[in-house]
Amino acid sequence: xxxxxxxxxxxxxxxxxxxxxxxxxxxxxxxxxxxxxxxxxxxxxxxxxxxxxxxxxxxxxxxxxxxxxxxxxxxxxxxxxxx
Numbered sequence: 001x002x003x004x005x006x007x008x009x010x011x012x013x014x015x016x017x018x019x020x021x022x023x024x025x026x027x028x029x030x031x032x033x034x035x036x037x038x039x040x041x042x043x044x045x046x047x048x049x050x051x052x053x054x055x056x057x058x059x060x061x062x063x064x065x066x067x068x069x070x071x072x073x074x075x076x077x078x079x080x081x082x083x
Contacts, residue, residue, distance in 0.1 A: 007024075012024045015027065042066065043064075043066075046062040046064070050062070
């Protein structure tokens with residue numbers, strides 16, 4: 001999926017100055033793809049390498065959602081009726 005950027009006049013001026021562009025059309029006329037981080041790690045890998053990782057406790061203990069689990073949860077939660 002690609003998106004066209006739409007910016008206010010002030011934002012355009014800021015970008016032109018920061019990036020030292022001659023025309024903002026150099027940036028606005030291009031199509032930009034959605035960037036998505038590849039997350040193919042599973043719980044077994046997370047637990048295997050957990051002794052080397054000094055970051056999030058949730059990752060070290062393999063307490064995270066896989067991509068498929070996340071999508072399923074989003075569908076389930078968005079289908080709930082609120083009072």
